[in-house]
Amino acid sequence: MRTISAQEITNTVARLCIEANTRLPADVEAALAKARQEEPWQLARNTLDLLWSNLSAAKEADLPICQDTGMACVFVELGTDVHIEGSFEAAIHEGVRRGYTDGYLRKSIVTDPLRRGNTGDNTPAAITVHLVDGEGCRITVAPKGFGSENMSRIQMLKPADGVEGFKKFVVDTVKLAGSNPCPPIVLGIGVGGSFDKVAYLAKKALLRPLDVPNPDPYYAQLEQELLAAINQLGIGPQGFGGRTTCLGLSIEQMPTHVAGLPVAVNVSCHVTRRASAEL
16 A cells, blocks of 8 residues: 655645646647648638747746636546545645645636635636556646637437437537637547536546547547548638647547437637646
8 A cells, every 4th residue: 555645746736737837738739830830821820820939938938828727627547555645635726726826827716606706726626536456646737728618518419319410519519619719729529428427528538648549440530530520610720710720639438328429529729738747
C-alpha cells in the first residue's frame, strides 16, 4: 500500500492549473500549426496567424492563453493500492484555489446556479475519479471555458437512428454553434452508456491527444469522416470562412441499453487545455 499526502495532491493541482492555462498541449499546438500551413482561404489563414500570435505572446509573458480560464475540471486515475493521507477532495479544491490565486487566473465559479454570487477562488472543482489497479495516481487538470461549453449538446437518439443519425447530430451541433465557441474547435464525442455516462464520455474524449485515434478501427474511421464533414461546413476560424472549422475530434464509446443510443458532443475551442502529472 502506497501513501500519498494531501499536501502533495494540493501542490500538484495548483501547478497544473497554472500550466494548463498558460501552455497549449503539444498535440493541439501541432494541429493549429498544421492548419495554418494548409488553410487555403486568405482571411482564414490571417485569422489563424492572429491566434498563433496570441499563443506566442502568452508564452513569452507567462500569461493565460485565453481570458476565460474556465471551470477547473480535475480527472484522477487513482490506484486501488493508494492511501490518501488527509482529505482527498479538500486537497484538490485547495489546489485549485491556490493555483487560480497564485497564478492570477480569472475566477469564474458562482456559488449557486440560480442565485449566482462568485466564490472568489474558482472553487469548487469538478472532480471525476476513476479507480485503476496498482499504486499510481495520475491527475489531469482540464480547465473548461463556457463560451464553448455552452455549445455542447446531449441527445437520446433511437437505435433506429443508427450511425447516420449519430453523424447528423454531431455535424448539426457544430452548425448550431457557428462562430460562438471561437473556432477552430476541438470536439469530444461520447456514444453509449446512459444519460449521465455519455456526457462523461464526451468530456473524457477531450483528454485524448488529437494525434491518437480511437483504438477501434471502426470508430477511428468515424473520427476521420466526421472531421472531414465538419471542415466542409465552411464556418472557418472565428466564423470567417475557410476549411479549418475543427482541429480534431475524439470519440469514446461504451455499451448501452438495447433501446437506447445516447450521444453527447462536448465542444471546446482551439485553446483546448489540459495538463497532467503522475504522483
